[in-house]
Amino acid sequence: MARPKTHDESLRLRLLHRAAATVFDRGAAALSLRQLAADVKTSTTAVYSLFGSKAGLLSSLYQEAVRLFAERLAAVRPTGDPADDVIRIGLAYREYAVANPHLYAILFADRGVQCPSDSGRPREVVETYRPLVDAVRRGQRAGQFGTASDPEVIALSVWGMAHGLVSLVLSGNEPPELAVAGCYERALRALVTGWRGGEGSAAGRAAS
Amino acid sequence: MARPKTHDESLRLRLLHRAAATVFDRGAAALSLRQLAADVKTSTTAVYSLFGSKAGLLSSLYQEAVRLFAERLAAVRPTGDPADDVIRIGLAYREYAVANPHLYAILFADRGVQCPSDSGRPREVVETYRPLVDAVRRGQRAGQFGTASDPEVIALSVWGMAHGLVSLVLSGNEPPELAVAGCYERALRALVTGWRGGEGSAAGRAAS
DNA sequence: GTGTTTTCGTAACGGTGTTGTAATACGCTG
DNA sequence: CAGCGTATTACAACACCGTTACGAAAACAC
Numbered sequence: 001m002a003r004p005k006t007h008d009e010s011l012r013l014r015l016l017h018r019a020a021a022t023v024f025d026r027g028a029a030a031l032s033l034r035q036l037a038a039d040v041k042t043s044t045t046a047v048y049s050l051f052g053s054k055a056g057l058l059s060s061l062y063q064e065a066v067r068l069f070a071e072r073l074a075a076v077r078p079t080g081d082p083a084d085d086v087i088r089i090g091l092a093y094r095e096y097a098v099a100n101p102h103l104y105a106i107l108f109a110d111r112g113v114q115c116p117s118d119s120g121r122p123r124e125v126v127e128t129y130r131p132l133v134d135a136v137r138r139g140q141r142a143g144q145f146g147t148a149s150d151p152e153v154i155a156l157s158v159w160g161m162a163h164g165l166v167s168l169v170l171s172g173n174e175p176p177e178l179a180v181a182g183c184y185e186r187a188l189r190a191l192v193t194g195w196r197g198g199e200g201s202a203a204g205r206a207a208s
Numbered sequence: 209m210a211r212p213k214t215h216d217e218s219l220r221l222r223l224l225h226r227a228a229a230t231v232f233d234r235g236a237a238a239l240s241l242r243q244l245a246a247d248v249k250t251s252t253t254a255v256y257s258l259f260g261s262k263a264g265l266l267s268s269l270y271q272e273a274v275r276l277f278a279e280r281l282a283a284v285r286p287t288g289d290p291a292d293d294v295i296r297i298g299l300a301y302r303e304y305a306v307a308n309p310h311l312y313a314i315l316f317a318d319r320g321v322q323c324p325s326d327s328g329r330p331r332e333v334v335e336t337y338r339p340l341v342d343a344v345r346r347g348q349r350a351g352q353f354g355t356a357s358d359p360e361v362i363a364l365s366v367w368g369m370a371h372g373l374v375s376l377v378l379s380g381n382e383p384p385e386l387a388v389a390g391c392y393e394r395a396l397r398a399l400v401t402g403w404r405g406g407e408g409s410a411a412g413r414a415a416s
Numbered sequence: 417g418t419g420t421t422t423t424c425g426t427a428a429c430g431g432t433g434t435t436g437t438a439a440t441a442c443g444c445t446g
Numbered sequence: 447c448a449g450c451g452t453a454t455t456a457c458a459a460c461a462c463c464g465t466t467a468c469g470a471a472a473a474c475a476c
Contacts, residue, residue, distance in 0.1 A: 002420085002421050002422025002423060002472070002473060002474080003421090003422060003423050003424075003471065003472035003473055004422095004423085004472075004473075005422090005423070005424095006423085006424075007423080007424075027318075032462080032463070032464090033463080033464065033465090034462085034463075034464090042424090042425090043424070043425045043426075044425090044464085044465080045423090045424060045425065045426090045466095046424085046425095048464095048465075048466085049423085049424085053464080053465080054463095054464065054465090105318065108375070108376075108379050108381055109379065110235075110313070110378075110379050110380070123380065123381055125381050126381060126382075126383045126384065129383070149391070149394065152383065152385075152386050153386070153391040153394065153395070154398075156373070156383060156386060156388065156391060156395070157369065157373075157391070157394075157395035157398060157399070159372070159376070160369055160372035160373035160376060160388075160395065161365065161368050161369040161372055161399070162372065163372040163375060163376060164367070164368035164369055164370065164371040164372020164373070164375065165364070165365075165368035165372070167316070167371060167372065167375055168316075168367070168368060168371060170318075171316050171317065171318050172318070172331060173316060173331055173333050173334060174334075175334045175337070175360065175364060176334065177360075178360050178361070178364060180364065180368075183357070183361040183364060183365070186357065186361065186365075187361070187364070187365035187368065189402075190362075190365060190399060190402035190403045191365070191369070191398060191399045191402050192402065193401075193402040193405075194397075194398035194399050194400065194401040194402025194403070194404075195398045195402070196402075197401075210440095210441075210442060210443080210451085210452050210453030210454055210455095211440055211441040211442055211452090211453065211454050211455065212441075212442065212454085213453090213454070213455090214454085214455075215454080215455075240431085240432070240433090241432080241433065241434090242431090242432080242433090250455090250456090251455075251456050251457075252433085252434085252456090252457095253435095253454090253455060253456065253457090254455085254456095256433095256434075256435085257454085257455085261433080261434080262432095262433060262434090
């Protein structure tokens with residue numbers, strides 16, 4: 001009927017791959033559609049016909065990053081010690097973030113900054129912490145965590161601590177004379193220990 | 209000697225104030241120097257003679273935000289229960305972040321994104337967690353925390369958990385069926401409890 | 417060979433931060 | 447009081463961005 005399509009799946013992958021490379025080592029802000037199109041020897045129109053907009057391109061990149069992240073966390077196989085599984089998931093979390101800081105930044109970027117089109121759909125990052133919830137649930141059944149709190153709550157606290165310490169490092173807000181790397185695991189273990197006997201045993205009940 | 213200066217301290221404050229207002233409710237990305245200059249009825253040159261660049265302006269804004277943040281955390285007066293002081297500092301942390309999300313975002317933004325000029329100097333955010341370290345130190349003396357870890361390490365874990373949970377909320381990565389608001393304090397208390405008896409009492413020593 | 421239709425590259429639009437340049441407005445001098 | 451010197455400012459140009467309108471290109475139908 002008309003001229004043959006060159007904005008096909010192959011070009012889509014090439015664009016995605018090149019964009020991933022740029023974002024990987026220079027960040028999402030350093031990604032220019034003009035430069036990207038020139039690198040892949042096409043025009044900016046290709047990005048718009050294949051991804052809709054720059055936000056759409058970043059959204060596809062986001063999907064890919066989340067997939068890798070979920071794979072990395074799911075690769076932590078359960079052992080007979082669920083509490084230790086939680087720690088190892090936390091370590092894998094940190095490992096991924098340190099290895100791919102810019103992809104990690106895309107994962108946890110502000111909602112407003114990115115994906116203004118499909119902001120209705122929930123972000124899939126939250127799906128990646130399912131293995132953590134499962135580990136906590138197994139730990140509760142094994143008596144390693146108190147049953148006073150839902151496993152989701154305990155998992156969220158671990159998730160928050162991992163994300164917080166990793167974010168401090170990646171954003172350059174690490175205390176100067178104190179390396180997070182050296183106490184990350186100890187902090188996680190302290191938290192796990194704190195959930196053991198149910199919360200609020202020592203300092204609880206005062207406020208709230 | 210020449211025409212009178214209008215790019216003086218007064219204009220500097222007006223620019224800073226107007227920029228703060230814009231950043232406060234629309235974020236740093238929505239701040240345009242042209243719009244800012246028009247609002248204050250001057251030219252963009254004023255920003256460059258007073259702040260050097262947009263990054264310089266944001267850096268001044270950063271200083272201001274850090275000052276407010278430090279004030280808010282220092283306003284938590286020590287009581288006879290240091291462990292509870294730690295919790296209350298954590299709650300104040302969250303309160304500030306939720307009340308001023310965009311200022312909080314400036315505080316913990318990527319180093320690369322912002323302040324490319326004065327990136328040599330250490331960031332002052334780390335200074336704001338001094339009250340937390342002090343509270344932990346008092347708690348150790350009172351026997352509420354184990355002495356196996358430096359107070360800086362314990363404080364950093366609390367700092368990380370607060371920052372992590374708050375960041376998850378602000379970036380829109382909160383689990384859908386689970387409000388952080390409802391378990392934030394419980395998580396902090398669990399962590400404090402976990403540091404009580406020295407770390408690693410239950411799940412320790414397995415890895416590492 | 418002409419028409420039609422789909423597709424794509426180019427160029428333009430409105431916007432940004434930044435910088436070069438020319439006009440301004442005063443103090444000093446004659 | 448006129449005019450110069452100069453510090454200081456406003457304006458316009460520059461290079462770049464994401465996005466979009468539009469005309470050219472290409473393959474099929476007749």
